[in-house]
Amino acid sequence: MAESATYPLHPRSTIRRKHDRGAYDYLTVHSILRDAPILHISFLPSDISDDPFPTTLPMIGAVASFSNPNADPASEILDIYVHAHSASRLMKLPSSSPHATDVADDEDGSPAVPVCVCATLIDGFVLALTPFNHSCNYRSAIVHGYASVVTDEPEKNFALHRITDSVVPQRWDNTRVPPSKAEITSTSVLKIKIESASAKIHVGGPGDDRKDLKDENVTENVWTGVLPVYQVIGDAIPGENNKVQKVPEYIGTWRSQSNLEAEKYAREAALVEEKKKKR
Amino acid sequence: MAESATYPLHPRSTIRRKHDRGAYDYLTVHSILRDAPILHISFLPSDISDDPFPTTLPMIGAVASFSNPNADPASEILDIYVHAHSASRLMKLPSSSPHATDVADDEDGSPAVPVCVCATLIDGFVLALTPFNHSCNYRSAIVHGYASVVTDEPEKNFALHRITDSVVPQRWDNTRVPPSKAEITSTSVLKIKIESASAKIHVGGPGDDRKDLKDENVTENVWTGVLPVYQVIGDAIPGENNKVQKVPEYIGTWRSQSNLEAEKYAREAALVEEKKKKR
Numbered sequence: 148m149a150e151s152a153t154y155p156l157h158p159r160s161t162i163r164r165k166h167d168r169g170a171y172d173y174l175t176v177h178s179i180l181r182d183a184p185i186l187h188i189s190f191l192p193s194d195i196s197d198d199p200f201p202t203t204l205p206m207i208g209a210v211a212s213f214s215n216p217n218a219d220p221a222s223e224i225l226d227i228y229v230h231a232h233s234a235s236r237l238m239k240l241p242s243s244s245p246h247a248t249d250v251a252d253d254e255d256g257s258p259a260v261p262v263c264v265c266a267t268l269i270d271g272f273v274l275a276l277t278p279f280n281h282s283c284n285y286r287s288a289i290v291h292g293y294a295s296v297v298t299d300e301p302e303k304n305f306a307l308h309r310i311t312d313s314v315v316p317q318r319w320d321n322t323r324v325p326p327s328k329a330e331i332t333s334t335s336v337l338k339i340k341i342e343s344a345s346a347k348i349h350v351g352g353p354g355d356d357r358k359d360l361k362d363e364n365v366t367e368n369v370w371t372g373v374l375p376v377y378q379v380i381g382d383a384i385p386g387e388n389n390k391v392q393k394v395p396e397y398i399g400t401w402r403s404q405s406n407l408e409a410e411k412y413a414r415e416a417a418l419v420e421e422k423k424k425k426r
Numbered sequence: 427m428a429e430s431a432t433y434p435l436h437p438r439s440t441i442r443r444k445h446d447r448g449a450y451d452y453l454t455v456h457s458i459l460r461d462a463p464i465l466h467i468s469f470l471p472s473d474i475s476d477d478p479f480p481t482t483l484p485m486i487g488a489v490a491s492f493s494n495p496n497a498d499p500a501s502e503i504l505d506i507y508v509h510a511h512s513a514s515r516l517m518k519l520p521s522s523s524p525h526a527t528d529v530a531d532d533e534d535g536s537p538a539v540p541v542c543v544c545a546t547l548i549d550g551f552v553l554a555l556t557p558f559n560h561s562c563n564y565r566s567a568i569v570h571g572y573a574s575v576v577t578d579e580p581e582k583n584f585a586l587h588r589i590t591d592s593v594v595p596q597r598w599d600n601t602r603v604p605p606s607k608a609e610i611t612s613t614s615v616l617k618i619k620i621e622s623a624s625a626k627i628h629v630g631g632p633g634d635d636r637k638d639l640k641d642e643n644v645t646e647n648v649w650t651g652v653l654p655v656y657q658v659i660g661d662a663i664p665g666e667n668n669k670v671q672k673v674p675e676y677i678g679t680w681r682s683q684s685n686l687e688a689e690k691y692a693r694e695a696a697l698v699e700e701k702k703k704k705r
Contacts, residue, residue: 159477164514184548184655189468189480198438199525200570200621201468201480203544207562235443246478265482269463272659277602278590279609283486291479311557315653323556323644330558342479353665360667365602370670374594374681375660376463380551381689384696386632386650388639395649402653410660417663 151175151221157343159291170346174221179288179346180210181220181313183266184378186229188237188294188339190262191246203265204237206230209313213302227264227290227339228297228306238335241295248293259293264339266290270416272374275353276365283349284373284416290344297336306336317397350416375413379406430454430500436622438570449625453500458567458625459489460499460592462545463657465508467516467573467618469541470525482544483516485509488592492581506543506569506618507576507585517614520574527572538572543618545569549695551653554632555644562628563652563695569623576615585615596676629695654692658685 151172154160162169170176180186189203208229212218218225231237240260241247247258271284297303311319353371360366380402383394430451433439441448449455459465468482487508491497497504510516519539520526526537550563576582586605590598632650639645659681662673
């Protein structure tokens with residue numbers, strides 16, 4: 148496997164505190180974007196002097212490369228795709244925002260707006276002797292990039308296929324496709340070209356101060372450890388019009404594996420020994 | 427119980443699409459902020475002409491009122507509190523951002539910056555006959571407000587207590603407290619006064635187009651239904667220096683109840699019948 152490439156350092160994405168938790172490599176960033184169930188997308192207000200608040204919206208998305216569908220996430224450039232109704236605020240943004248620009252080297256010259264994409268997974272609550280040493284095990288990726296509406300139809304289809312399969316693998320091919328003209332028209336896809344990115348991962352058990360560890364009145368009364376946290380996909384509930392008796396294999400197998408892996412990651416994260424933790 | 431108050435409508439927070447999913451009442455907004463494990467906080471760049479990207483950071487926080495600790499979340503004003511290292515980027519923001527203002531009627535006149543707070547919970551993947559009718563069951567709250575660093579020590583202690591207990595109820599009182607001077611100094615608390623807010627909740631099973639529902643070749647081959655999704659807190663893993671044999675009751679009871687409730691919500695959300703779904 149090729150060595151992982153890294154995103155260039157930029158002041159906006161350079162991790163200054165606890166930088167030993169930080170990472171800039173493609174594989175870490177792309178994996179967190181892939182594994183987090185929600186992508187939080189933020190954008191600027193139209194007129195800061197009138198209304199100074201940024202806005203953040205939760206979206207479903209996928210990381211992929213249309214020009215290189217089998218791209219290695221460790222060494223090759225990927226874009227972020229999210230979908231929404233064509234009349235949604237997010238999809239109107241590139242054509243309406245005064246912050247739109249054509250700096251993104253977009254093949255078709257569509258306007259692009261600067262956005263931040265944040266993906267987060269909580270893996271555990273780390274309980275120490277004192278609240279001030281409490282912590283979380285987590286994975287987060289923060290990406291800055293230019294977002295434009297995808298106008299090329301093959302690219303739009305590619306993105307919708309990938310977004311659907313990012314929720315349940317193989318789902319697209321197991322539904323009624325291809326989409327009708329009306330379906331394609333009513334849904335838009337936003338493509339975010341990554342300009343800079345950073346990730347933070349925290350794993351490990353509680354780290355306490357020597358002073359607290361030596362105090363028997365404290366250690367004998369305060370339980371310390373980790374509560375692993377993970378997302379579970381529960382038993383499938385058939386819809387009222389469902390005619391397929393058995394939950395298909397591709398759903399069942401993926402669900403079991405996904406649940407096992409999520410629990411395993413959270414438990415193993417809790418058991419990683421952290422160096423230089425005690426003060 | 428008092429009737430729920432509602433946040434004022436503002437263009438930035440008015441839900442334009444699928445507005446039947448939208449809510450502006452205090453109870454819905456405050457409950458989602460309370461239940462989501464992460465608060466995503468977004469802020470503006472210092473100089474948009476130089477670097478036009480907003481930034482979003484994942485934080486742990488609580489909703490509470492210092493002046494009214496037993497406030498009814500359905501009818502009374504609550505603030506959002508998040509904590510971080512005093513040297514962190516977020517905590518330096520109010521004193522360093524050119525967007526800081528004193529418009530927030532902050533008692534002590536601290537500078538405040540405009541932020542967006544987004545809280546999201548995924549409750550299920552809704553699988554329909556065609557990808558274009560796929561959906562998610564979810565709860566999200568989007569809040570705009572002014573963030574300032576808490577300088578009043580009693581308020582800071584109150585906030586830290588509430589933030590700790592928002593992760594594991596009763597944890598603060600079951601640890602080594604009060605904090606030392608050094609601990610209090612190294613941690614800062616940001617208070618966000620809510621200016622406007624909206625929430626979106628989606629529940630229900632798949633809704634399909636009549637045309638697809640009449641096509642036996644489709645209905646006999648595509649499984650439709652909901653995969654409930656929920657967060658689980660796993661078996662407690664004791665830390666290497668833990669001296670308390672048994673996981674305390676307040677952790678065990680809360681964990682079981684929290685897991686039961688999360689699964690129950692996701693399953694019940696899947697079974698809610700949605701009106702006017704079929705086209």
